Amino acid sequence: MTEEDTPTMAPGLLQAYAPEEADEMPDPRRRRRQQDDPIANLRKWEPKTRLGAAVMAGKIITFEAALASGLPIREVEIVDALIPNLEDEVISVNMIQRMTDSGRRVRFNVMACVGNRDGYVGLGMAKAKEVATAIRKAITAAKLNLIAVQRGNGSWESASGPGNTVPFKINGRAASTRVTLMPAAQGKGLVIGETGKRVLELAGIEDVLSRTKGQTRTTINYASATFNALKNINTTRVTNAQRDSLYIHTGRKNA
Numbered sequence: 001m002t003e004e005d006t007p008t009m010a011p012g013l014l015q016a017y018a019p020e021e022a023d024e025m026p027d028p029r030r031r032r033r034q035q036d037d038p039i040a041n042l043r044k045w046e047p048k049t050r051l052g053a054a055v056m057a058g059k060i061i062t063f064e065a066a067l068a069s070g071l072p073i074r075e076v077e078i079v080d081a082l083i084p085n086l087e088d089e090v091i092s093v094n095m096i097q098r099m100t101d102s103g104r105r106v107r108f109n110v111m112a113c114v115g116n117r118d119g120y121v122g123l124g125m126a127k128a129k130e131v132a133t134a135i136r137k138a139i140t141a142a143k144l145n146l147i148a149v150q151r152g153n154g155s156w157e158s159a160s161g162p163g164n165t166v167p168f169k170i171n172g173r174a175a176s177t178r179v180t181l182m183p184a185a186q187g188k189g190l191v192i193g194e195t196g197k198r199v200l201e202l203a204g205i206e207d208v209l210s211r212t213k214g215q216t217r218t219t220i221n222y223a224s225a226t227f228n229a230l231k232n233i234n235t236t237r238v239t240n241a242q243r244d245s246l247y248i249h250t251g252r253k254n255a
Helices: 011-016 030-034 038-042 050-057 063-069 076-082 131-144 194-203 219-234 240-245
Strands: 087-100 103-115 120-128 170-174 177-182 208-213
Touching (some): 011 038, 038 076, 050 063, 087 131, 087 219, 103 131, 120 131, 170 219, 177 219, 194 208
Antiparallel strands (some): 087 103, 170 177
16 A cells, blocks of 8 residues: 555544564563553454444544534543643542441542643543542543643743743632632743642643632632633634734644
């Protein structure tokens, strides 16, 4: 098959069906890693939704096109195929004990965050009897909850041009925790707590000022409030003139 006859595929599918290099010394831990390897799971993926079939057929090859289609993303393989370089990080792991008639029941509650550090971030929670299973389910929930982040240059201290901060002041809330994100000049860094910093780093935001209220020691609420603030940027009405003056761009820079 020549290069002209090669069908257009999503980046993750190209990696999944690329020829593998033969290993001289097989790694005994390789089988265990492949169980959680998104690229390896794409090789045996059978789409069950219209959007999944379109991605497998090569009709949709970018996440931006998947969002523009209006079809819901209900398969985690769709996200792995369109954005294969997602990084994941565990935000919180809590043990939950419940007393029942049969005895004490122990479960684990995990919050995970995923992102490509370039305009896409997701946050998810899951419960399971084992920590590893809960982490795997939380990462899957975070990928299905992936959103595009709008970035811009809304600080009066910065020179004109695109930036990697929030375009304007925005609020986010989760339970009693409130987080306010404000534009910062280039080079200022992330002036926010450690939990919020982990979410913003995976989203690709490099400079931000913040103000918090409520119980910020609650890790789950702090991360959720930060994520909700980023989500509220997408629902704020902005004119085309304001979008141009603030250099607002959605998602990846080089999309």
